[in-house]
Amino acid sequence: MHHAFSLGSATTSGFNLNDGNIHTAKIEYVPGTMTIFVDDLANPILTVDVDLAQTLDLDEGHAWIGFTAATGGDSTNHDILNWVYNSVADMAPVVIISDVEQLEADDGTTTDFAFTVTRLGHTFGTVTVDWTTADGTAAAGSDYVASSGRLTFEEGGATKQTIYVPVNGDGLREGREYFLVD
Known part of the structure; x- marks a missing residue:
């Protein structure tokens, strides 16, 4: 044809x-x-x-x-x-996470940074993703709250989920900082 x-x-x-x-x-x-x-x-x-x-x-x-x-x-x-x-x-499922660029809140408050995790490929079978934060130039404890968790993408279900990581406002003048979500 x-x-x-x-x-x-x-x-x-x-x-x-x-x-x-x-x-x-x-x-x-x-x-x-x-x-x-x-x-x-x-x-x-x-x-x-x-x-x-x-x-x-x-x-x-x-x-x-x-x-x-x-x-x-x-x-x-x-x-x-x-x-x-x-x-x-025929495609094996792939999971990707979005980058987030956001200002931290005022001193003494926290802001949740929202990372979108997307499952690509077929939606057959359940896919489980374990995630954790890791220091970049930002330090867990002072700049953000160390976090971890598990996302489960059910067969035929939602293809997007959100991870929230609390970021601490400190009122300091500082350059751009980052942390990782692995």
Whole structure:
């Protein structure tokens, strides 16, 4: 089975696959969104809203992907010809935690810093995450309250949970400090 979908050139200004160089490409798919990276594998050149499971007639959850040369006289206008698709069910779950940058409260008070923990990948099975704080330039006891705990992501349940770490206000003039949540 063969499908053709046009990506267009909406966000790929100045990008050229026809420059005679070898390029490295990475394609990430999270249900509903496909992100394409070329050469700079940290910053996408294109993000497309697409539901591959509904768009494609998948053969055992897999298909093949490829891009055409530029079309329409624009070096950034490439078409997707075929698809490579691995079902999210095949992905091992991954847990990531957000960074938090926040001011501490006034002297003698505490502020809860909220860290969002997100489960990515499939939601089959239960995933348990043990976490603990660790000193960076901030010290447990004086700058923040040493904390630890366990998060449990139930099968098919919530994919985001929040960790709260109390941070002590001290009224001192000081540079940026940090602690870690491992």
